[in-house]
Amino acid sequence: MSSSSKPDTKFDQLPGVVDNNADDALANLGYKPELSRNRSTLQVAFMSFVLASVPYGLATTLYYPLVGGGPVAIIWGWLAVCICVICVAASLGEITSVYPTAGGVYYQAFMLAPSNWRRVASWICGWLYVVGNITITLSVNFGTTLFLVGCINVFESEPGVGILAGEPYQVYLIFLGITLLCNAISSLGNKWLPLLDTAAVFWTLIGVVAMIVTILVMAKGGRRDAKWVFTHFENNSGWPDGWSFCVGLLHAGYATSATGMIISMCEEVQRPSIQVPRAMVATLFMNTACGLLFLIPIVFVMPDIVELINLAQPVPYIFKVATGSSGGAIGLLTPLIVLAVLCGVCCTTAASRCTWAFARDGAIPGAKWWMVVNHKLDVPLNAMMLSMVVQLLLGLIYFGSTAAFNAFSGVGVMCLTASYAAPIAISLATGRKQIREGQFYLGPVGLVCNIVALAWSALALPLFCMPTVVPATVETVNYASVVFVAAMLISGGWYWMWGYRNYAGPPTHED
Template sequence: MRLRASSIGVYYQAFMLAPSRWRRVASWICGWLYVVGNITITLAVNFGTTLFFVSCINVFEDENGEGVFAGEPYQVYLIFLGITLLCNAVSALGNKWLPWLDTAAIFWTFSGLIAIVIVILVLAKEGRHDAKWVFTHFEPSSGWPDGWSFCVGLLHAGYATSSTGMIISMCEEVKEPSIQVPKAMVATIFINTFAGLLFLIPICFVLPDIQMLINLASGQPVPPILKSAVGSSGGAIGLLIPLMVLAILCGIGCTTAASRCTWAFARDGAIPGSKLWMQVNKSLDVPLNAMMLSMAIQLLLGLIYFGSSAAFNAFSGVGVICLTASYATPIAISLFTGRKQVKTGRFYLGPLGIVCNVIAIAWSLLALPLFCMPSMIPVEATTVNYAPVVFVGATLISGIWYWVWGYNNYAGPPTHTD
């Protein structure tokens, strides 16, 4: 009987698409990229939520016009710790309620966005920009040349869309995954595009001074923008609460996906200590050990914040790098082997598929070096991009483990059962 696609989908795809001689190595590399990408993107989501919460608190100011919360590194880390523990607790203890949370998140997103858009456009306490300014004004301030500055700014767009493929990690928990998962991935792109434009365009119409936003210590511009638009701290926090709840829901979803792909890769013996991480907690019906491993790695990497205030860019950068590379691996294998294996698929696109493959690979070749760059120059000790360091470290671990154990023992993902 044929198994459904693995919870670590792109790794399964790489194995099935690659020539038999290379399929073990291809799936090993792809799988490690995907696992590291899922864990670090989850870390970036929860760490970004932490910084966002700090900025939300600081819409309230003291008599000197300073935010009421200092946000010292240890305070930031403790909030990050709390958010990470909360997301893991909900994912582990509320497994049967997760589909309801996902559905609720969709309605919550649009209701919150509509409320924000209406309020800021109606009030606009500091005025509104005209359409020409919103759609044509470009103001580089990163120190990079104009064109490259624009490209470096794509990190956040890449970060926002890179987790789309994490849907594959839920393959073994849905009915008819070969149909439902692709539909969900495509629908996510359209929903994200619509919701993103619905949010960003009105925000641009009420933007305050850009230089002030750039100099924010928190690096989180949305709370100050909303405060300037509504003219009060209370009104701003009222509009921010839907975004704060949505950020937690996003963290729960990413935590769940990261645990599933970690479990699946461990199940196939590709992670050191796999016998421990592959166990499923029968009472909770979740891979609790794999979830705790993912959480422990996130908390350890979070310590980078004590050495670099640009840690969030490092976390999101390495997540985008690893996920982009993992997504590109089966696409490249399929393209360079003549796309023979996908011709019998349910969503075969013919010549259009070749165009999509080429565009995807071209974007990947741009994104991989791009997201290793520091966000601003000149580079200082606190603004170093640690993404390449984490990426190289994970690559070394995977390479050493393949040499020590994988070459003689790793057979790839299961493709059938007796």
């Protein structure tokens, strides 16, 4: 383990991992195989698809593009972000093909960086990756909670008043139940998760087709014309038009933020240097098409935008107006609710793996506890419980501010975006030399993808610190930057107090 090695030891860079025996390849990277490799190429692609859960992600965050620009922000913003994130996936795929470990991007940052600063590069990237995984899992489960409250309230006790008040304690208790359920499924049913992911893909496709056919055929609230759907821009944010459109991209950025989380499953995949890169890129094309298939019909039956932005969750109301009944709406929303829980299970699984991997290299306080694998369940159970406890504690912020979900989703996107950018930037700065031996090397196309990926990252980081509307109030201000800075200060302080002297980074060739 790296905790026994000396900091900044000089060694030769490991060659590209091309061994078809994944366990031998992992041993060459310095790790003992501890998890079962029970996923095929198709199954890892399906897990990547469920991690994103595009219809759910787009449904729970539709408020942002509605405020930022309306139909233009919803449809064209989604397409623009998907193009950028495909470049992120391709760039990460090239690097993962060479360094396929559960450590993911922080391991890659260490191996790609020059020897004199690889430790600090992997430390920063690792904390960004772990915090991003945990907070995006938190935001998924919290988003599911708020979405479920919105779905329940399609039934009204009186006109305009839902049957569930949505008091902070009610919201937190539902969030607690969903979080415990996701952790129970992920830990106790690990060997069945590939089958669950496969079922979730077909469930999603069938559910989306049922939704779009029903709302377009019924359309009790009327239909918009194609010109309005594809060209109407309506700024309700208070920002200048261009920046308002950009702020609305949180919708798409959130739905695609899980792109690199699948890398943490590399040690449970049969041929990770090939399967994981292909799955990441192929899934993005699937997600792009699925997102358009879901969004365009919704915009065609959309009620007045100003009316929608006064709702915390606009999609349940859109479905209710389109079907003309609460029962019809809840029937169409059921596939999204189930998908939301399955997405939470996948995010819980990925977050536990990256937390475990970072602890395995000695970077998390109490690492000897969190690096333990429960071989009976075949999961890093302690790391999963650590991740769960952190999520439940952060969820308490909701009692102080209902803008908590904005902070969770924003900081999750920011941390993951920054962690993805780190190895890409280092690889580009060092001439892309190390990745040329990988089985997913893209040549000049990869270079273009690197540039686009970093440009998107440079835009996304400040973008997701911004309040959705201005002037901002206590309830509408974006606390993502506060959480992001707090996480970085804590990790930086831990490195200064302990990591500088003790953290050696991932295992080296000499180790």
